[in-house]
Amino acid sequence: MTDRFTTARERMVLEQLVRRGISDTRVLDAMREVPRHLFVEDAQQARAYGDHPLPISGDQTISQPLVVAAMTQELQLQGNERVLEIGTGSGYQAAVLSRLCSRVYTVERINILLASARKVFDQLHYYNILSRLDDGTLGWQEHAPYDAIIVTAGGPEIPEPLVAQLADPGRMIIPVGDREVQELHLLRKEDGNVVVSRLESVRFVSLIGEHGWNND
Numbered sequence: 690m691t692d693r694f695t696t697a698r699e700r701m702v703l704e705q706l707v708r709r710g711i712s713d714t715r716v717l718d719a720m721r722e723v724p725r726h727l728f729v730e731d732a733q734q735a736r737a738y739g740d741h742p743l744p745i746s747g748d749q750t751i752s753q754p755l756v757v758a759a760m761t762q763e764l765q766l767q768g769n770e771r772v773l774e775i776g777t778g779s780g781y782q783a784a785v786l787s788r789l790c791s792r793v794y795t796v797e798r799i800n801i802l803l804a805s806a807r808k809v810f811d812q813l814h815y816y817n818i819l820s821r822l823d824d825g826t827l828g829w830q831e832h833a834p835y836d837a838i839i840v841t842a843g844g845p846e847i848p849e850p851l852v853a854q855l856a857d858p859g860r861m862i863i864p865v866g867d868r869e870v871q872e873l874h875l876l877r878k879e880d881g882n883v884v885v886s887r888l889e890s891v892r893f894v895s896l897i898g899e900h901g902w903n904n905d
């Protein structure tokens with residue numbers, strides 16, 4: 690898609706992603722394609738391709754492009770997967786995933802965010818994204834198991850229902866830590882075993898729910 694931000698998107702991919710080691714060409718192409726400016730408020734559109742997170746409604750944030758790319762790359766998507774995302778927020782991460790797998794299931798707990806993300810999915814004809822209003826720390830049992838799971842809010846631990854709903858083999862990426870700072874955890878399920886490795890430090894908004902933080 691060509692629009693007034695095509696050049697800004699290309700510069701984002703080269704300067705923020707390729708230069709810092711994102712090498713999965715499918716991920717890079719998806720981020721060249723998805724119009725990130727449509728997922729932020731009108732007043733923020735000019736900043737949509739900057740090297741930083743941006744505020745969205747409900748005191749939440751859309752992650753920095755590099756964080757979206759790095760987390761997506763860890764899932765190693767080939768194209769046929771069914772992916773569960775917890776924390777739809779603006780919808781940007783789900784939109785990127787939708788270009789890389791067969792179907793995205795995304796769960797959000799704040800209604801206004803979900804409503805506006807759904808509008809953008811429709812506008813872009815991204816029809817392989819299914820979304821639901823709920824506490825995502827419980828997963829989305831109906832469509833389990835998922836080949837990959839991505840959690841885009843930070844919790845105190847890896848929610849057990851998500852581990853249970855991950856396919857074997859399967860990969861999950863999730864920020865775990867305290868309310869201010871977390872470490873990305875990569876969980877791999879293979880031959881009935883679960884292995885967790887710790888990656889870089891990140892700052893996400895809180896994962897709130899039964900297997901997350903309390904709402905206060």
Ligand code: SAH
Nearest residue numbers: 776778779781782797798825841896897898
């Ligand atoms: N992936 C989003 C990032 C949104 S910020 C994007 O690309 O814009 C994290 C989101 O997680 C917020 O919208 C927040 O409301 C949501 N969230 C927090 N706890 C949640 C839970 N238990 N279930 C579903 N969504 C949750």
